Each structure stands twice: as structure tokens, then as C-alpha cells.
Amino acid sequence: MARKAKGLRRALRLLVTAIAVLIAIPLVLTPVYLVVDPISVPMIERYLTGRPVTREWRDIDQVSDRLKASIILSEDGQFCRHWGVDFGALRAEVDNYLEGKPTRGASTLTMQVARNLFLWNDPSPIRKVLEVPLALYIDLVMPKKRIMEIYLNIAEWGPNGEFGIAAGSERAFGREPQNLDWQTASLLAVTLPNPLVRNPARPNNGLLRVAGIVAERAQLYGERANCVGSGGRLAL
Template sequence: MRRRWVFYPLLTLVIICALPFVLTLIYRIDAVRPVSTLMIARAVTGDPVDRRWVEIDDVAPRLYQSVLMSEDGQFCSHHGIDLRELRAVIDDALEGERPRGASTITMQTAKNLFLWSGRSFVRKGLEMPLAVWIDLVLPKQRIMEIYLNIAEWGPSGQFGIAAGADYHFGRQPDGLSARQSALLAVTLPNPHVRDPARPTADLNRVADVIQGRAAQSGGYDWCLPD
């Protein structure tokens, strides 16, 4: 009897730990449309969820170029983790400077698909090996496609670029202007506070930078559609 008390909890833990790695293999299939843990949580509690899947070929290149330059300029080059940026963050922390983020798009995809929000060393420790696995299993284009379709882009349950573009600008993802794309990209860290349709002076300033970088992103977006 005592063996069962140990065996079944241990088996459950192994299954929970293995599930993200198995699901990532399934997510290689283009017909599969993953959902985030936050989307699931909202659905379970009865909160609205607006997500309309869109393939990356149906997204304006200026949008994913803006997201790339805003969130993870080395996305096409690293293997899930930007080690140079991570080392810089660690050095800053050791020197007593205010901590800053070092999450790549792949790490954020891992978090959104399998983990939870909020700052936590435990979550970050789980996030990094998952990001390496996702980068190993999924093509870069598929990672970006999933990220664009599960990122939270609005204050009331808008997930994915189709819902976000419609909610804020009344447009489809392939009809976004360069300016709208930049504003949507810089909204991503906090869509509950940042409003791309009514940007503050600070948001406009950051969007100016991202719009300029996106226009010159040719050396960085080689792993994504032309």
C-alpha cells in the first residue's frame, strides 16, 4: 500500500513534466492550433477569450518584423536562449543594477504555452530548457506563428494578432500599416495598460524606434517569410 502512495504521485509528476515536451512534438503539425495556459484559465473561469488563428503568411511582414525588433532581435540566430543577453543581465544583477528582462520570443512562447505569468526564479528555471527544446523541435517560422497567435494583445481577452489588430484598429493582420504594427509590437509587454490605438507620448516614442528598426530588419529576419 505504501508503495502505491509513492508510485502514483511520482507517476503523475513524471507525466506533468513530460507533457510539454510531447506537446511540442505535436505542435510541429501545422493543422494544430495551440492555446496558452492563460487562455485555458480564462475559459475555465468563464472569462471571454477572443482568438482567431492566422497563418504567418497572412500576417503583414512589417508586423512580425516589428515584434522581432521589439522583443528579440537575435531570434533567428539563437537556440531558444540569447546567452549574450542573459550574461549581461546576470552581470547587471551582480553589480546591483535594476534587473531587466532577457526573455526571447521562444522563452515567452514556452511560458505562454506551458507555464504561468509573473516573476519567479522557478518559472524561469523551467522556461529555459523548454525554450531550448522548442527551438530544437520547431522551425523558427512555426515558433513565431505560434507566438503571434497566443500572445495577449488586448485588455479583455484578445489573444493573437488577428483579435488584437481587429480590436485596436479594426483591421486584419495583413492590412496593418507600419505604424500600427510598431504600436502593436510595443504593446505586448502589458496590453492591459498600453493602448496602441491611443498611445501615450512614451509609447509613441518607443514605437518610433521600433518602426525604424523594423524598416531595416533585413539582417535579422532571414528565418521568417519574405
């Protein structure tokens, strides 16, 4: 009996230690990522399994303002206003889940950064819960421009290990990301929810229609994305 109790206490200590380490990783790495350019969990998974990874880092000022506005208006319209989590959208998502209605995710750009840097790919309620405190912490530590810069450089933008906007823009259009016009920028933005299937270089009518809507919204409401612009403004 004493041996079993001792084994149980040892297992409990190991569990507590493992949880403490998992908590410490983002607490330590997030400030480090203010100055060190990170790689994502999906990139690490591909490296470990011998699959190709293409990623060239681009500073945020080397990326078209049209793309920044298109991504924010497409993925997270309140990015410049919230503290990492859009609680209104998240509350509506929880209500839909509890009522058995279709859910859309409600992940902000900051929550997506948290997931890609520190969590796993498979969607689950547990992962969504963990994204919330991580996103709040990231938003507390990092300025919005740095969060967007990391997002632009770790997002998956193609089916063959293309990560980051440089690889995505080159694959789709053979262009540097600073040379994107409204059509190419909006097509790259609407590719993000499913980059393994959607091809901005060969868009179907549905993708073209959605990209057109995003481009129109970004031109009308681009000031909502000014927090990621040079000097606090986007040149649209």
C-alpha cells in the same frame, strides 16, 4: 514506524509521478503543435473562470511582414540566430539579479512561447529556469516560422481576453493583420510587454516615441528577421 515509512514512500512515488507527467506534457505536445494550433495557459485560465476569450488563428503568411520585423527587433533581435535562448542576454540578466540591479527579463520569443504554452504567469526565478530547457527543446523541434506563428496567435493583445494578432489588430485598428503599415505594426509590437495597460489605438507620447524607434530599426535591420519570411525573406 513502518506505517510512516510506507506513507513516505507512497508520497515520494506520487511526487515522482507528478514530475514525470509534467515533463512528459511538453515533450509530447511540442511535436503535436507542429500541425495542431495550440491554445495558451492564460487562455485556458480564462475559459475555466468564465471570462471571455477572443482569438482567431492566422497563418504566418497572413500577417504583415512589417509586424514580424517589428516584433523581432523589439522583443528578440537575435531570434533568427539563437537556438531558443539568448545566453548572452540571459547571463547579463543573472548578473544584474545577483547584484541587485533592475532586471528586464531576457526572455526570447521562444521562451515566451514556452511560458505561455506550458508554465504559469507569475514571474519567478523558478519559472525562468524552466523556460530555458523548454525553449531549447521547442527550437530543436520546430522551425522558426512555426514558433513565430504560434507566438503571433497566443500572445495577449488586449485587456479583455484578446489573444492573437487578429484580435489585437481588430481591436486597435479595425484591420486584418496583413494590412498593417509601419506605424500600426510598430504600435502593436510595443504593446506586447504590457497589453493590459498599453493601448495602441490611443498611444501616449512615450509609446509613440518607442514605436517610432522600433519602426526605424525594423526598416534598417529587417534582414535580421528574414527567417520568418516567405521563402526566407521579408517584403518590407
